[in-house]
Amino acid sequence: xxxxxxxxxxxxxxxxxxxxxxxxxxxxxxxxxxxxxxxxxxxxxxxxxxxxxxxxxxxxxxxxxxxxxxxxxxxxxxxxxxxxxxxxxxxxxxxxxxxxxxxxxxxxxxxxxxxxxxxxxxxxxxxxxxxxxxxxxxxxxxxxxxxxxxxxxxxxxxxxxxxxxxxxxxxxxxxxxxxxxxxxxxxxxxxxxxxxxxxxxxxxxxxxxxxxxxxxxxxxxxxxxxxxxxxxxxxxxxxxxxxxxxxxxxxxxxxxxxxxxxxxxxxxxxxxxxxxxxxxxxxxxxxxxxxxxxxxxxxxxxxxxxxxxxxxxxxxxxxxxxxxxxxxxxxxxxxxxxxxxxxxxxxxxxxxxxxxxxxxxxxxxxxxxxxxxxxxxxxxxxxxxxxxxxxxxxxxxxxxxxxxxxxxxxxxxxxxxxxxxxxx
Amino acid sequence: xxxxxxxxxxxxxxxxxxxxxxxxxxxxxxxxxxxxxxxxxxxxxxxxxxxxxxxxxxxxxxxxxxxxxxxxxxxxxxxxxxxxxxxxxxxxxxxxxxxxxxxxxxxxxxxxxxxxxxxxxxxxxxxxxxxxxxxxxxxxxxxxxxxxxxxxxxxxxxxxxxxxxxxxxxxxxxxxxxxxxxxxxxxxxxxxxxxxxxxxxxxxxxxxxxxxxxxxxxxxxxxxxxxxxxxxxxxxxxxxxxxxxxxxxxxxxxxxxxxxxxxxxxxxxxxxxxxxxxxxxxxxxxxxxxxxxxxxxxxxxxxxxxxxxxxxxxxxxxxxxxxxxxxxxxxxxxxxxxxxxxxxxxxxxxxxxxxxxxxxxxxxxxxxxxxxxxxxxxxxxxxxxxxxxxxxxxxxxxxxxxxxxxxxxxxxxxxxxxxxx
Numbered sequence: 088x089x090x091x092x093x094x095x096x097x098x099x100x101x102x103x104x105x106x107x108x109x110x111x112x113x114x115x116x117x118x119x120x121x122x123x124x125x126x127x128x129x130x131x132x133x134x135x136x137x138x139x140x141x142x143x144x145x146x147x148x149x150x151x152x153x154x155x156x157x158x159x160x161x162x163x164x165x166x167x168x169x170x171x172x173x174x175x176x177x178x179x180x181x182x183x184x185x186x187x188x189x190x191x192x193x194x195x196x197x198x199x200x201x202x203x204x205x206x207x208x209x210x211x212x213x214x215x216x217x218x219x220x221x222x223x224x225x226x227x228x229x230x231x232x233x234x235x236x237x238x239x240x241x242x243x244x245x246x247x248x249x250x251x252x253x254x255x256x257x258x259x260x261x262x263x264x265x266x267x268x269x270x271x272x273x274x275x276x277x278x279x280x281x282x283x284x285x286x287x288x289x290x291x292x293x294x295x296x297x298x299x300x301x302x303x304x305x306x307x308x309x310x311x312x313x314x315x316x317x318x319x320x321x322x323x324x325x326x327x328x329x330x331x332x333x334x335x336x337x338x339x340x341x342x343x344x345x346x347x348x349x350x351x352x353x354x355x356x357x358x359x360x361x362x363x364x365x366x367x368x369x370x371x372x373x374x375x376x377x378x379x380x381x382x383x384x385x386x387x388x389x390x391x392x393x394x395x396x397x398x399x400x401x402x403x404x405x406x407x408x409x410x411x412x413x414x415x416x417x418x419x420x421x422x423x424x425x426x427x428x429x430x431x432x433x434x435x436x437x438x439x440x441x442x443x444x445x446x447x448x449x450x451x452x453x454x455x456x457x458x459x460x461x462x463x464x465x466x467x468x469x470x471x472x473x474x475x476x477x478x479x480x481x482x483x484x485x486x487x488x489x490x491x492x493x494x495x496x497x498x499x500x501x502x503x504x505x506x507x508x509x510x511x
Numbered sequence: 512x513x514x515x516x517x518x519x520x521x522x523x524x525x526x527x528x529x530x531x532x533x534x535x536x537x538x539x540x541x542x543x544x545x546x547x548x549x550x551x552x553x554x555x556x557x558x559x560x561x562x563x564x565x566x567x568x569x570x571x572x573x574x575x576x577x578x579x580x581x582x583x584x585x586x587x588x589x590x591x592x593x594x595x596x597x598x599x600x601x602x603x604x605x606x607x608x609x610x611x612x613x614x615x616x617x618x619x620x621x622x623x624x625x626x627x628x629x630x631x632x633x634x635x636x637x638x639x640x641x642x643x644x645x646x647x648x649x650x651x652x653x654x655x656x657x658x659x660x661x662x663x664x665x666x667x668x669x670x671x672x673x674x675x676x677x678x679x680x681x682x683x684x685x686x687x688x689x690x691x692x693x694x695x696x697x698x699x700x701x702x703x704x705x706x707x708x709x710x711x712x713x714x715x716x717x718x719x720x721x722x723x724x725x726x727x728x729x730x731x732x733x734x735x736x737x738x739x740x741x742x743x744x745x746x747x748x749x750x751x752x753x754x755x756x757x758x759x760x761x762x763x764x765x766x767x768x769x770x771x772x773x774x775x776x777x778x779x780x781x782x783x784x785x786x787x788x789x790x791x792x793x794x795x796x797x798x799x800x801x802x803x804x805x806x807x808x809x810x811x812x813x814x815x816x817x818x819x820x821x822x823x824x825x826x827x828x829x830x831x832x833x834x835x836x837x838x839x840x841x842x843x844x845x846x847x848x849x850x851x852x853x854x855x856x857x858x859x860x861x862x863x864x865x866x867x868x869x870x871x872x873x874x875x876x877x878x879x880x881x882x883x884x885x886x887x888x889x890x891x892x893x894x895x896x897x898x899x900x901x902x903x904x905x906x907x908x909x910x911x912x913x914x915x916x917x918x919x920x921x922x923x924x925x926x927x928x929x930x931x932x
Contacts, residue, residue, distance in 0.1 A: 201558075204558075206558070209558070209560055210560050220557055222557065335713065338640070338642040338643060339642075339643050339645065339711070339712075340640070340643065340646075341635050341638075341640060341643050341645040341646035341649055342631075342634040342635055342637055342638070343634075343637050343638035343640070344634070359631075359634055359637070360627075360628070360631075360634075361626050361627065361628045361629075361631035361632060361634045361635070362626045362627015362628045362631075363625075363626055363627070363635075363645065364566060364567040364568060364627065365566075365643070365645045365708075365712075367564050367565075367566065367567050368564070368565070368566035368567075368712035368713065368714055368873075369711070369712050369713055370563065370564065370713060371563060371713040371883065372562065372563070373561060373562050373563040373564040373713075375564075376564060376567075377567045377627055378627070379567060379627055382627075383626075383627030383628045384627055384628060385627075469884070470556065470876075470880055470884060471557070472557065473556065473557035473560060473562045473876075474562070475562060475879060475880070475883035475884050476880075476883065476884035477883050477884055478883065479713070479718070479882075479883055481711045481712050481713050481718060482642040482643065482711055484707070484710045484711045484718060484721040485641075485642055485643070485644050485707060485710075485711045487710075487721055487722060488644070488706065488707030488710045488711065488721050488722070488724065488725040489644075489647075489703075489704070489707050489725065491722050491723070491725055491726050492700075492703030492704065492706065492707055492725030492726055492728075492729055493699075493700075493703075494726075495703070495725070495726035495729055495730065495768075495772075496699035496700070496702070496703055496726075496729050497699075499588075499699075499729065499730060499733055499764075499765065499768065500588060500592075500695065500699060502761075502764050502768075503588060503589075503592045503596075503733070503761045503764065503765070504592050504595065504596040505596070506592075506757065506760045506761040506763075506764050507592040507593060507595075507596040507597040507757045507760075507761060508596040508597070509760065510597070510753060510756050510757035510760055510816075510818070511596075511597060511598055511753070511757075
């Protein structure tokens with residue numbers, strides 16, 4: 088019995104112009120297309136080997152795309168494509184950051200540690216087009232059971248005003264805690280909740296003693312319970328260019344360098360941009376940046392335009408291990424997002440969409456921008472993810488400003504003329 | 512600022528805090544979470560990182576260009592007004608035309624120098640984008656520039672060949688007037704569009720004042736242009752006393768309008784949190800700008816604009832001036848120079864302050880939330896009454912993690928229903 092993959096390969100090999108590779112020594116046997124030798128690339132090169140199979144007759148080549156495998160669809164120009172980022176699936180692995188940097192050959196921005204959770208990238212920039220947010224939301228009341236030494240350390244951490252002052256890890260309870268527990272009959276509990284009889288042997292011999300009996304880590308809650316309580320969770324979001332429908336950067340660009348591609352994405356043409364930096368001031372999400380020290384031009388996520396043209400899905404979407412970043416036509420993504428939001432809400436998680444153009448957008452409004460082609464599923468207020476709740480379109484201020492400037496200019500000119508006339 | 516460094520196989524590594532983005536931070540990025548906790552509510556922001564980026568313009572290029580463009584606009588208006596409504600005093604018109612050309616040339620040079628890729632400056636003229644003030648301004652400058660060139664060329668021909676030559680008569684006659692009037696709308700646009708350029712961004716301090724920044728920059732530009740013409744005319748004694756008085760009166764009008772607009776602007780700016788956290792330097796500069804840059808020259812020009820009473824006195828004044836000119840003796844008016852200098856300094860300070868305010872505002876997350884998130888009230892964190900519909904069902908104690916993991920949380924309900932049955 089042939090497997091589905093073999094059927095697929097057989098169907099592909101039936102197409103005219105496809106030359107199946109033959110394994111040396113096995114006449115008639117074919118391997119999968121992805122095991123072809125390096126000198127014969129899979130997509131693009133259709134030259135048959137001499138004397139092995141019927142030559143290509145020059146007819147239309149079949150459309151086979153890697154995106155069919157990795158994203159489950161064909162990428163066709165003329166449709167609007169984008170991202171649906173389901174932040175509830177993100178695990179904070181940063182594979183998207185790495186894949187983006189690697190595919191686009193972006194330089195590192197300096198080897199430094201921010202001291203902010205696991206986020207050393209900190210912000211989108213001219214050379215960082217994907218950035219994972221690590222939002223720690225741990226309740227203060229979690230630390231009510233701290234001993235005096237722990238409390239003193241937390242106070243000290245607060246006083247040093249570190250960015251995102253980290254909660255201390257509760258792996259070193261001080262001796263007094265242990266002493267309070269050291270009563271006969273007190274059963275020590277380990278973190279999984281199973282009761283361990285106090286044999287006084289191995290447990291007490293650990294140098295840091297036992298964790299306090301009142302200590303209950305958040306792991307006892309299910310995922311839904313965790314997310315439902317904002318005080319006990321970790322939020323991740325992979326930030327990227329939103330590829331807005333009414334992109335402010337595009338509307339601000341005076342050279343016409345920023346365009347909409349045939350995939351309805353927003354692209355900066357690097358051979359046109361002259362580095363005026365106006366797009367950087369216009370973006371309401373702080374995405375695009377002028378690379379003054381480097382190329383002198385503005386850079387941002389291209390939605391892997393070069394990959395889309397060759398039938399590959401964007402690098403970040405391909406590499407995301409949990410499919411938190413989903414690539415596809417925007418209308419299909421919205422449908423998927425609707426289903427997901429309904430599912431999450433049924434489990435008690437306050438999920439909503441950000442940037443879907445009015446669909447399931449609770450307490451946020453991206454209608455001024457016409458919606459975002461790269462939209463998000465969030466479970467807390469937008470400010471927590473550094474997104475504005477009401478994203479404004481700056482170019483609407485142009486007409487207003489020019490109108491008032493024109494009126495005041497006319498009035499000023501008339502008044503000046505009158506002043507000159509009076510002093511004749 | 513030297514940060515501790517350590518050697519790694521990949522090179523030197525910095526240990527410690529990092530500034531957001533490769534550029535400097537113009538405002539102190541506060542520990543917003545701590546500040547919010549102190550203020551009684553959790554100040555939301557992703558680790559204090561600004562949600563929008565500030566404009567990447569250097570202080571010595573773009574604000575100075577705004578100033579030069581405003582001067583060019585104002586001096587062209589001065590020349591046009593003197594030609595059309597005044598007595599066509601050649602000293603004023605000459606100063607106006609030359610200063611306008613100088614302002615346009617200086618401004619264009621500054622703009623090109625500020626680009627990341629200056630050699631591609633002509634790409635600004637690839638398209639016309641009506642929604643982008645920068646595109647409109649680039650085109651406006653491209654059309655106004657040649658007009659100022661024509662005006663300056665006419666003036667130069669008139670100066671060299673004399674006022675009574677054919678070219679001189681054209682320059683001081685209908686052709687000069689036509690050029691002035693043709694360039695007037697463009698000049699006013701050039702003076703005011705820079706404010707609109709700032710307003711059409713996502714910087715809260717600028718976008719909040721979208722109605723006022725254009726008129727403010729325009730009136731300031733007109734006042735500065737009049738002051739520049741007045742400075743040249745007073746330094747070279749090339750305009751008759753009545754012409755100087757006309758300049759002073761127009762200057763009074765422009766400065767008065769500028770003061771009014773500036774106070775309205777301050778009112779509007781006070782709606783954002785960044786206005787309450789200004790540095791001492793900014794506060795001092797603004798006070799100086801208002802006092803020495805606007806009010807003092809206003810008073811000086813008010814006095815200078817008053818004509819001597821009586822026809823005979825005025826005639827004597829004019830005769831004295833013409834005698835001086837015939838002798839070749841130039842009398843500098845220190846009062847006039849002072850008033851003009853103060854106005855110019857005030858104009859430059861206004862633009863430097865406005866750009867700085869914008870950069871500081873973009874660096875403050877609270878400003879963006881105040882501007883772009885008016886719907887969302889601060890939601891109290893868990894512990895103050897969770898706003899969510901879910902409560903953990905009873906009976907879920909510790910120690911049952913394996914059993915309950917992954918189950919739907921509403922699994923507790925059947926128990927309650929069974930209990931009710």
